[in-house]
Amino acid sequence: MLSIFLAVLVAPNIAAAPSAACLAGKRQALVDGRFRGPLVCSKNNATFKLVGRPRGSEYAVYDYHYRFLPHPGGVFHGGQKLVVFRGGKYVGQYALSPPPYTSLSVSGSDIVLQSPASHEKVRLDLAKGPPATLMFNGEKEVFHR
Numbered sequence: 001m002l003s004i005f006l007a008v009l010v011a012p013n014i015a016a017a018p019s020a021a022c023l024a025g026k027r028q029a030l031v032d033g034r035f036r037g038p039l040v041c042s043k044n045n046a047t048f049k050l051v052g053r054p055r056g057s058e059y060a061v062y063d064y065h066y067r068f069l070p071h072p073g074g075v076f077h078g079g080q081k082l083v084v085f086r087g088g089k090y091v092g093q094y095a096l097s098p099p100p101y102t103s104l105s106v107s108g109s110d111i112v113l114q115s116p117a118s119h120e121k122v123r124l125d126l127a128k129g130p131p132a133t134l135m136f137n138g139e140k141e142v143f144h145r
Helices: 004-016 028-030
Strands: 045-053 059-068 077-084 089-096 103-105 112-113 120-123 131-134 139-144
Touching: 028 089, 045 103, 059 103, 089 120
Parallel strands: none
Antiparallel strands: 045 059, 059 077, 077 089, 089 139, 103 112, 112 120, 131 139
């Protein structure tokens, strides 16, 4: 009887567990690091791609695009985040402005952010760690967990 009761309690958690591929395998590190924001595992509604590792840096930068439906009958919400890891640990993020999405790339020791709307380019140097703020596309973006 006890084994049947335990199976009923555990089975829903197993079925609901996200796959290891969710968020490029970084979901648990994001949870452990107290990531703020939606963790969307749907391949139709999210991408989580490695932008690169700046030369001479211990950081890895990811480009996270997501959208989600907060409730049935509502409208989709979404955004883009530049997510920073050191080793396998989540360090923090910059929440970027809504679409059109910012292009992110690595050039030597810098992360390059480019706005498709204005063609503005900003270089982000992580040599001394992620800066507390950056100005991009007329917006002040704050680095936070």
